[in-house]
Amino acid sequence: MTATLDLLTTRRSVPPLLLDGPGPDRAQLETILTVASRVPDHGKLAPWRFIVIADAARERVGDIIATTFAADNPDARPERLAQERGRLMHAPLTVAVVSRTGPHVKIPEWEQLLSVGAATMNLVVAANASGFATSWLTEWYAYDRRVLDALGLAPSEKLAGFVHIGRAREVPSDRPRPSLSEIVTYL
Structure with missing residues (x-):
């Protein structure tokens, strides 16, 4: 089996709680983001963009998330706000993948969304191939317009997810995967 197939058949998400530093340096990150943008893209629309959240920006975005949560949950305990x-x-680093799909005379929005998903998966695989562990997540704040506005998303943009990148303290055991007989039809 090639190294690429080995990576693809064994890759595993690692929860952010199990990720530590160091994360990718600037050159590694630029390689990862370059690979992320090399996906099928009918019409060359690049219907995605990336927001890198590192260093002090992690605290700033955390404050935005906590403030938004507190506004909706005024009785929230301090421990929950800290969470x-x-x-x-x-x-050590999170990349927010922004979907900027929209109506186009020739390219259906569905195809644009698939391209955004492919860019996000390429980001994950490129980080894994560079020796990092990842977790692609969407939580409540990925859908909250106040958080999206604070992150600088346009009203027409959505978040495909947050890709957390770091070094795994431990790798969780694999989860059950569907058998091919459940997901493949031969005609």
Whole structure:
């Protein structure tokens, strides 16, 4: 089996709580983001963009998340607010993948969404191939317009997810995967 197939058949998400530093340096990150953008893209629309959240930005975004949560949950306990504030503090770096799909005369939005998903998966695989562990997550704040506005998303943009990148303290055991007989039809 080639190294690429080995990576693809064994890759595993690692929860952010199990991620530590160091994360990718600038050159590694630029390689990862370059690979992420090399996906099928009918019409060359690049219907995605990336927001890198590292260093002090993790705390700033954590404050945005906690403040938004507190506004909706005024009786939230301090421990819960601390949990919300710390959402992006486990991995040394998080990349928010922004979907900027929209109506196009020739390219259906569905195809644009598939391209965004492919870019996100390429980001994950490129980080894994570079020796990092990842976790692609969407939590409540990925859908909250106040958080999206604070992150600089346009009203027409959505978040495909947060990709947390770091070094695994431990790798969880694999989860059950569907058997091919459940997901493949031969005609």
